[in-house]
Amino acid sequence: MNATIVVLGVVVALAAAVRSTWSPCGQSMLSQLTPVGEASRGYRYRSTAAWFIVGALVGGAMLGGLMAALAAAVSAFEASSVALLGVAAALAVLAAAVDSGVLGVAPPFLHRQVNEYWLGRYRAWVYGSGFGWQIGTGLTTYIMTAAVFLTVALGALTARPVAAFVVGIVFGLARGLAVLLTARLRTTAELFAFHRRFDALTEPVRRAVIAIQLVVAVLAIGAAWGLPAAAITVVVLAAAVGIARGARRRVASRTVTA
Numbered sequence: 001m002n003a004t005i006v007v008l009g010v011v012v013a014l015a016a017a018v019r020s021t022w023s024p025c026g027q028s029m030l031s032q033l034t035p036v037g038e039a040s041r042g043y044r045y046r047s048t049a050a051w052f053i054v055g056a057l058v059g060g061a062m063l064g065g066l067m068a069a070l071a072a073a074v075s076a077f078e079a080s081s082v083a084l085l086g087v088a089a090a091l092a093v094l095a096a097a098v099d100s101g102v103l104g105v106a107p108p109f110l111h112r113q114v115n116e117y118w119l120g121r122y123r124a125w126v127y128g129s130g131f132g133w134q135i136g137t138g139l140t141t142y143i144m145t146a147a148v149f150l151t152v153a154l155g156a157l158t159a160r161p162v163a164a165f166v167v168g169i170v171f172g173l174a175r176g177l178a179v180l181l182t183a184r185l186r187t188t189a190e191l192f193a194f195h196r197r198f199d200a201l202t203e204p205v206r207r208a209v210i211a212i213q214l215v216v217a218v219l220a221i222g223a224a225w226g227l228p229a230a231a232i233t234v235v236v237l238a239a240a241v242g243i244a245r246g247a248r249r250r251v252a253s254r255t256v257t258a
Contacts, residue, residue: 002084004085006167008088012092013151014171015213016145016147016148019205020144023108025141030182030195035186036187038124043124052128053179054132054176055129056136057169058172060168064165064167066168067156068165071164072161086221088216092150095146100210108142110140110141110142114131135176150213150216181194218237
């Protein structure tokens with residue numbers, strides 16, 4: 001097992017989970033599964049949040065099971081650690097490029113929202129665990145970042161089913177724990193203020209996840225071919241980012257002029 005890929009997989013899983021919180025589903029959970037919202041429905045927030053986290057863990061376990069199966073398939077090829085790290089680096093760069101939009105496609109993918117009608121139809125443990133499961137799988141609702149796909153890929157590239165399963169659990173747990181962000185909010189005014197701050201972080205978080213994916217690529221290349229290769233990669237990526245930014249500025253200036 002390549003320990004580097006496992007660590008990088010965990011890092012990307014956490015980044016993907018955080019970025020996914022800024023999806024319509026994530027924002028809905030942070031609007032509805034709150035102390036204020038649960039009190040209005042006659043339920044206890046702590047109980048609903050616990051069920052949500054449990055559901056997300058189950059969803060993460062199912063995602064981990066998928067990655068474990070893929071990891072078993074990769075293991076059958078008996079690829080070298082260098083080859084696996086090289087593939088990981090290439091996929092990390094591709095994911096960052098997709099998230100940045102330079103390839104002409106960009107998230108969100110799979111425009112599916114959780115069914116908010118559940119809130120009025122079912123008990124708290126049903127909608128709490130049900131919403132948590134859908135969000136914890138990462139692939140059944142809005143996909144806000146290519147880092148979700150990169151997580152699956154890195155899990156597979158560990159070539160070890162148990163390690164891949166753990167990566168899935170980490171993703172699901174991180175997604176589930178996001179519900180606790182509103183745990184201390186007791187009034188609608190506090191909730192509105194929280195969402196204003198939350199919305200303001202959308203772009204910084206998106207850029208941070210792109211940066212993390214690029215760092216993952218550099219680290220994978222460094223682990224595979226050494227520090228000189230990593231240094232060259234940093235220079236190449238920095239040049240590519242500069243070119244992309246320059247192109248965007250030119251397009252923006254032409255649009256304004258027109």
